[in-house]
Amino acid sequence: MIRFQLEESDREVGRFWIGFLHAFRTIFPGFGQRFLAGIVDHHQQPAPTTIAQLTNELEQKNWELILENSSLISSENWWSGFVEWLQPFKEKHSIVFLEDSGKMMRKAGEELIHGISPKLRIALTASEIWWPRWFSEEFPGENCTELWHKLRVANNIKDFSSEIILPKRNLLTSLQNQLRREDQELLIQQIRSMINWLQDQGEWLEAVRLMQNNKDFEQAGEILQDKVEDWSSSGADPLEVLFWLKELPGVLLTSKPVLCLSAAQAANKLGFNFQVSYFISAAENNLYALQHFSRNDKLWREMVLDESGTTVQGILAQITQIRIGENHETEF
Structure with a gap:
């Protein structure tokens, strides 16, 4: 049985398809590799040919599917196009849509948070991941420990680790539904406070996630550009690297040569040849556009692109290495 629990972030169609695929990959490791290779932008509908490839793979597997909280994105x-696409599969596979799988749980959660301060209630909506230490530091006058205990007993939260609490989707949705227009300014301040705290704790990827959830893509891109090279070279899963890069809007990602290079390198490790070419072309187009701002070729190649000292020539050299590797593989 495959369960795909939908979230608000799944409103992004590309992200939804990624989540849908990963739900299947928990049962069928390596499933949908060609589908993954065909998704360039998480914010756009996959190409019909890509979906057709996935259709063929699904037809060859034996599976049952539960889609939870589908009302969040319906x-x-x-x-409607996705639901229509699923219809033919129902002849051989069980497919269940659960519109609201936790109504009673949400009601219990609402009662438990009734007594907390408005500021804390607003802060609880800032992220789908709760960091108890941040809440304790941000709200020293609140008995957060007791709140976590009550929510834990009521099965409204679960402990991901000693440092992280995950609220159940229904509780988080209930909290978000209570937000008023006048709460937005304070919410933004609290989100910024959490982002700064996460970066101070070395949790830069969580800070990026929070920025992306709140559509602060420019700042998320800057942090990724600063961190992605070290992250990749430290043994990070190239599929994870590529996922986070493609969480940025395509226009932003392809406008930054350093990020394009990192995306091409990750795609190259995965054998996603189309994406390698796509990101290399984007990087080169941006680099050659910079020639207009330089007096000669030498100065252009020495142009520094970021605070770490990356130059145009440095990126071109790494692109050449990727192409040499591709040509070498082609020969064999």
């Missing part, structure tokens, strides 16, 4: 204009 109003999206692409959802």
Whole structure:
């Protein structure tokens, strides 16, 4: 049985398809590799040929599917097309849509948070991941420990680790539904406070996730550009690296040569040849556009692109290495 629990972030159609695929990969490791290779932008609908490839793979597997909390995204204009795409599979596979799988749990959670301060209630909506230490530091007058205990007993949260609490989706949705327009300014301040705290703790990837969730893509891109090279070279899963890079809007990602290079390198490790070419071309187009701002070729190649000292020539050299590797593989 495959369970895919939908979240608000799955309103992004590309992200939804990624989540849908990963739900299947928990049962069928390596499933949908060609589908993954065909998704360049998480914010756009996959190409029909890519979906057709996935259809063929699904037809060859034996599976049952539960889609939980589908009401969260059922109003999206692409959802009806997805449901229609699923219909033929129902002849051989069980497919269940659960509109609201936790109504009673949400009601219990609402009662438990009734007594907390408005500021803390707003802060609880800032992220789908709760960091108890941040809450304790941000709200020293609140008995957060007791709150976590009550929510834990009521099965409204679960402990991911000693440092992280995960609220159940229904509780988080309930909290978000209580937000008023006048709460937005304070919420933004609290999100910024959490982002700064996460970076101070060395949790830069969580800070990026929070920025992306709140559409602060420019700042997320800057942090990724600063961190991605060290992250990749430290043995990070190239599929994870590529996922986070493609969480950025395509226009932003392809406008930054350093990020394009990192995406091409990750795609190259995965054998996603189309994406390698796509990101290399984007990087080169941006680099050659910079020639207009330099008096000669030498100065252009020495142009520094970021605070770490990356130069145009440095990126071109790494692109050449990728191409040499591709040509070498082709020969064999």
